[in-house]
Amino acid sequence: MTTLLYMHPSSLEHDTGPGHPESPARMRAITAILEREERKGALVGVERREPPRATREQLERVHGGRYVDAVLDAVPESGHVRLDPDTVISPGSGEAALRASGATVAAVEAVIGGEADNAFCALRPPGHHAEAERAMGFCLFNGIAVGARHALDVHGLERVSIFDFDVHHGNGTQHTFEREPRAQYLSTHQWPLYPGTGARDETGVGNVVNRPLPAGTGSREWRRVVEADILTAIDAFAPELIMISAGFDAHRADPLAMLELVEDDYGWVTARLVELAHKHAGSRVVSVLEGGYDLTALANSALAHLNALRES
Ligand SMILES: [Zn+2]
Numbered sequence: 276m277t278t279l280l281y282m283h284p285s286s287l288e289h290d291t292g293p294g295h296p297e298s299p300a301r302m303r304a305i306t307a308i309l310e311r312e313e314r315k316g317a318l319v320g321v322e323r324r325e326p327p328r329a330t331r332e333q334l335e336r337v338h339g340g341r342y343v344d345a346v347l348d349a350v351p352e353s354g355h356v357r358l359d360p361d362t363v364i365s366p367g368s369g370e371a372a373l374r375a376s377g378a379t380v381a382a383v384e385a386v387i388g389g390e391a392d393n394a395f396c397a398l399r400p401p402g403h404h405a406e407a408e409r410a411m412g413f414c415l416f417n418g419i420a421v422g423a424r425h426a427l428d429v430h431g432l433e434r435v436s437i438f439d440f441d442v443h444h445g446n447g448t449q450h451t452f453e454r455e456p457r458a459q460y461l462s463t464h465q466w467p468l469y470p471g472t473g474a475r476d477e478t479g480v481g482n483v484v485n486r487p488l489p490a491g492t493g494s495r496e497w498r499r500v501v502e503a504d505i506l507t508a509i510d511a512f513a514p515e516l517i518m519i520s521a522g523f524d525a526h527r528a529d530p531l532a533m534l535e536l537v538e539d540d541y542g543w544v545t546a547r548l549v550e551l552a553h554k555h556a557g558s559r560v561v562s563v564l565e566g567g568y569d570l571t572a573l574a575n576s577a578l579a580h581l582n583a584l585r586e587s
Contacts, residue, residue, distance in 0.1 A: 278585040279394035281326045281378035288367025296568040297413040308574040320585040326378030336424035358410040372415040379422030386559040393560035401565040403445030419563045420451040436514035441522020441565040442532040444473030453479035490533035513555045523567030523576035538579040545583035
């Protein structure tokens with residue numbers, strides 16, 4: 276069993292300005308905990324890889340060409356530019372965004388090519404709010420959507436499941452695939468909350484499962500919903516690849532939302548998804564970091580997630 280870990284220094288150079296929750300400190304926290312584990316020799320089975328940049332062709336499977344140009348052209352030579360009220364870019368943001376999406380594509384290639392069972396792409400900026408023609412919610416390019424499109428359109432996979440357990444609904448990912456019967460999008464998220472999409476009756480062409488949850492929902496109820504409605508639906512779809520939008524902001528310590536999950540929940544759900552991947556998908560899982568804004572909770576949760584990927 277090999278788990279690929281994609282990270283890149285450019286994730287540290289995407290500067291969102293003072294006080295922004297989606298900051299380079301997030302990547303420093305994840306880097307520190309993973310290096311600590313590596314020094315202990317604890318990350319057995321994990322192989323680090325440096326991701327390439329996503330190509331224009333790969334991005335344009337999800338985004339319009341003019342949008343891709345607009346984002347890259349907006350990258351300033353100094354200072355900051357605001358693409359939407361929450362989404363701020365700096366000189367390093369273009370490179371960071373291209374590596375983040377490129378990692379997802381490379382991870383899909385590697386697991387389909389049999390080089391590893393699964394992969395975790397721990398880069399920033401996140402992607403699941405990015406729409407075909409619009410940056411929003413800290414996201415520039417929708418990396419998980421770009422990776423899933425690559426699996427469908429380049430490798431000819433017929434069924435790809437994407438489970439998004441970030442506390443926010445992945446509007447961009449849902450909109451990319453809600454009329455694509457070869458993809459299944461499933462999300463648990465706090466509701467009401469940004470971005471306001473993800474109602475239970477948004478079901479796409481029968482390929483979208485949304486489970487909005489009230490503030491205060493804790494481990495027990497979340498696991499019940501995941502077990503009853505998410506894992507069952509993935510099992511029925513029998514995907515050839517399982518992808519995960521791994522946001523860790525449903526953690527109880529997170530400052531941006533009010534669900535009450537703990538690290539163990541992320542280990543649990545990851546192990547369950549790996550189990551389904553063993554059953555249907557030739558063990559193939561590609562996970563992509565999304566949110567998570569309490570630095571300690573983020574680091575511990577990302578580690579629990581990676582450990583479940585390599586051990587399950
Ligand atoms: Zn989020």
